[in-house]
Amino acid sequence: xxxxxxxxxxxxxxxxxxxxxxxxxxxxxxxxxxxxxxxxxxxxxxxxxxxxxxxxxxxxxxxxxxxxxxxxxxxxxxxxxxxxxxxxxxxxxxxxxxxxxxxxxxxxxxxxxxxxxxxxxxxxxxxxxxxxxxxxxxxxxxxxxxxxxxxxxxxxxxxxxxxxxxxxxxxxxxxxxxxxxxxxxxxxxxxxxxxxxxxxxxxxxxxxxxxxxxxxxxxxxxxxxxxxxxxxxxxxxxxxxxxxxxxxxxxxxxxxxxxxxxxxxxxxxxxxxxxx
Amino acid sequence: xxxxxxxxxxxxxxxxxxxxxxxxxxxxxxxxxxxxxxxxxxxxxxxxxxxxxxxxxxxxxxxxxxxxxxxxxxxxxxxxxxxxxxxxxxxxxxxxxxxxxxxxxxxxxxxxxxxxxxxxxxxxxxxxxxxxxxxxxxxxxxxxxxxxxxxxxxxxxxxxxxxxxxxxxxxxxxxxxxxxxxxxxxxxxxxxxxxxxxxxxxxxxxxxxxxxxxxxxxxxxxxxxxxxxxxxxxxxxxxxxxxxxxxxxxxxxxxxxxxxxxxxxxxxxxxxxxxx
Numbered sequence: 001x002x003x004x005x006x007x008x009x010x011x012x013x014x015x016x017x018x019x020x021x022x023x024x025x026x027x028x029x030x031x032x033x034x035x036x037x038x039x040x041x042x043x044x045x046x047x048x049x050x051x052x053x054x055x056x057x058x059x060x061x062x063x064x065x066x067x068x069x070x071x072x073x074x075x076x077x078x079x080x081x082x083x084x085x086x087x088x089x090x091x092x093x094x095x096x097x098x099x100x101x102x103x104x105x106x107x108x109x110x111x112x113x114x115x116x117x118x119x120x121x122x123x124x125x126x127x128x129x130x131x132x133x134x135x136x137x138x139x140x141x142x143x144x145x146x147x148x149x150x151x152x153x154x155x156x157x158x159x160x161x162x163x164x165x166x167x168x169x170x171x172x173x174x175x176x177x178x179x180x181x182x183x184x185x186x187x188x189x190x191x192x193x194x195x196x197x198x199x200x201x202x203x204x205x206x207x208x209x210x211x212x213x214x215x216x217x218x219x220x221x222x223x224x225x226x227x228x229x230x231x232x233x234x235x236x237x238x239x240x241x242x243x244x245x246x247x248x249x250x251x252x253x254x255x256x257x258x259x260x261x262x263x264x265x266x267x268x269x270x271x272x273x274x275x276x
Numbered sequence: 277x278x279x280x281x282x283x284x285x286x287x288x289x290x291x292x293x294x295x296x297x298x299x300x301x302x303x304x305x306x307x308x309x310x311x312x313x314x315x316x317x318x319x320x321x322x323x324x325x326x327x328x329x330x331x332x333x334x335x336x337x338x339x340x341x342x343x344x345x346x347x348x349x350x351x352x353x354x355x356x357x358x359x360x361x362x363x364x365x366x367x368x369x370x371x372x373x374x375x376x377x378x379x380x381x382x383x384x385x386x387x388x389x390x391x392x393x394x395x396x397x398x399x400x401x402x403x404x405x406x407x408x409x410x411x412x413x414x415x416x417x418x419x420x421x422x423x424x425x426x427x428x429x430x431x432x433x434x435x436x437x438x439x440x441x442x443x444x445x446x447x448x449x450x451x452x453x454x455x456x457x458x459x460x461x462x463x464x465x466x467x468x469x470x471x472x473x474x475x476x477x478x479x480x481x482x483x484x485x486x487x488x489x490x491x492x493x494x495x496x497x498x499x500x501x502x503x504x505x506x507x508x509x510x511x512x513x514x515x516x517x518x519x520x521x522x523x524x525x526x527x528x529x530x531x532x533x534x535x536x537x538x539x540x541x542x543x544x545x546x547x548x549x550x551x552x
Contacts, residue, residue, distance in 0.1 A: 008496065008527035010537045064340030064536060220284065251284035260340060261286045 037073035044138035049147030062256035072271035103150030106187035140270035159209035164273030172233035218252025313349035320414035325423030348547035359390035379426030382463035435485035440549035448509035494528030
């Protein structure tokens, strides 16, 4: 691993690292915020998964999360949203290819060679963090939009791996909305059973663990009806008595201004689940 | 004035407006944060002046200032850093021309036609804000780097106009450092007396008002020695018994990670001076 950025931030350090990923077969960047407590002790980690078009930079420059991580003593890890590089398949559209990995393992050409973000987030990334930083194996996960899908789906598929999950404006039913249908058709082909393995609204019916789950959604979000529809997940959760908190916020849109307004409450929620 | 962006943020509104500026002779954008209290009452205004290469966007997306403005009930106004547009003189370098207005009134060709940021910030902008938003005439001013120069210099030249001034990593002696010397030679010509009218370290010797003044400077800032040297201003202030607080911060660099770490303290400082 090579450190390529380091900035003092709220008495801790905002770093950016790059490494050759075995899962993805390419050089990947990731952002790590180390709060001041990390100089003294091993700390739990909150993973942040970003949305379409994002890199490891968006969250660390726009969310204002470092202040709260420093208050609670949480490490924040924000990876990139897809494999990257000239040798990696891509598409001209913003919602397919680089910047749009959808946190799955692709099975179709030309994507299958590198697009294994599910393996990267679930296995490779935490192993890397826990081996190279003062991190415990206590983890929580959250994200925005496509990354909210990633956080919810990964938490549902990996009981015992996370203490809590939260999402801003998540894609909760990707198999049923245009963004997910386009990406899943390309990455997974036409087998709709394969799609449901990455669809939180389908997965929750079989959940064996009830993880603390918080979702925030802006009512002024232009993608709310066409792409997000969080009530689909809430209804599927109610059908299996899975406790879930969905908060609708009048006026808020899909932007980082929404995330910045409530990221403090999300990190407090994760801190409580992580015993901080 | 035309509103071109509006986002809910910390229960208030982050807006971006554009208007035809009389001082600058071009279309200008400016960012205005209205905290929730602005729906009920007129509020004081903190002006933020950005640094080289910035637009009205950098501060509002990266500083995390809205949370604190909402806590205290302060309107935040962040203008662009120079006149803009195809008809406005420019230079290929990042430190001259568009994005590098230096908050002065240029006297030299080709700059004199549009580069009148001093008049814009001192007169036109507050008049516009106080006529079109729920703002009182109570003002404070702050900024970063070139914008820290702008805030200090404008406050020193306009006693009675501001209640407090603060700066991150300011250029305090532009007539004596490369960034300022290059810009002043281009905009003001070779008359060094004209330069000193925009040099805070020169101006403070004749200050008739002692304004609450706070400066934060990172010790890990690559521009500290070549361009900033805040001790020059502190020494000039001491010579005339002008009270000034300079805080040196080990490790912090010139980036928005530094600003985000301490903007809460700056807004609390201004809130106190503004009676909030």
